[in-house]
């Protein structure tokens with residue numbers, strides 16, 4: 001058995017994979033593959049409708065928000081957000097907590113002014129800045145809920161005087177949120193809600209239509225909203241995989257159940273990192289992510305030996321990102337606690353044989 005700790009694309013529920021494979025052979029009893037049918041068929045329209053409803057249900061999304069499926073990854077959102085929401089001469093506030101936030105800042109500067117209200121770059125992004133003020137005249141405030149590469153996570157969100165926009169690519173549906181705090185949430189699907197190729201955006205309608213510039217059609221949120229994510233051909237199969245994943249989340253008990261599972265998995269691994277003399281965590285304890293656990297070895301030159309021992313035990317995908325080094329174990333929703341236990345077992349065995 002392989003224990004899949006990949007940071008993304010990442011592990012999916014077995015049931016979501018099975019249902020998706022079935023649909024490749026015969027979708028909705030049509031006798032054709034989901035890869036072969038029209039996105040405008042009523043059977044696929046039902047898939048989009050169900051996925052939107054499920055997202056609304058899982059996050060308790062009230063009226064006044066739209067849910068759309070887009071392409072171009074979370075990275076295109078770094079451009080679409082300021083294109084649609086920030087006029088030239090206006091300022092948007094950004095919190096810089098890592099590589100993805102840095103990229104979001106870079107793109108926003110193509111469209112208007114950016115005020116980086118705080119950054120944790122001084123310590124290689126190993127903490128979440130807390131002492132900052134969001135200017136009341138900013139057009140919006142942008143933050144990243146979970147820093148996939150550095151392994152930090154926002155465990156609370158500021159009371160923002162301006163619309164709060166959050167990149168939740170690597171922890172969407174991993175815990176309940178208070179949707180009323182957020183004006184926009186977006187996520188590339190391939191970390192915690194499906195296969196690569198689709199991005200979900202949840203947008204408060206009042207956020208749109210407030211810039212003077214002209215926006216090309218495909219980059220206009222309102223166009224995608226008005227067309228039910230079908231202005232052009234959507235990522236049919238990726239949306240289907242996302243629906244199967246979300247159905248599993250619901251069956252498991254929703255976001256509250258996910259939070260319980262994810263907390264148990266993270267505690268198991270962090271407790272071992274803190275106990276084991278050969279390992280140490282790289283982030284401030286209070287900001288540790290429950291999704292991406294980053295750690296290094298306390299003795300030099302043992303990385304390769306540990307990776308080999310882990311590989312022997314079926315553990316895959318724990319090599320750290322090149323900008324942090326060491327190891328990163330991603331504990332997304334679909335990863336079972338048995339996989340975390342397998343990793344902990346290897347760490348303990350490795351300590352015993354390297355005293």
Ligand SMILES: *Cc1c(COP(=O)(O)O)cnc(C)c1O
Nearest residue numbers: 073074075100148167169170188
């Ligand atoms: C992976 C990731 C991205 C980039 O996603 P793409 O879909 O590859 O564009 C952006 N933000 C966060 C937090 C991520 O984890």
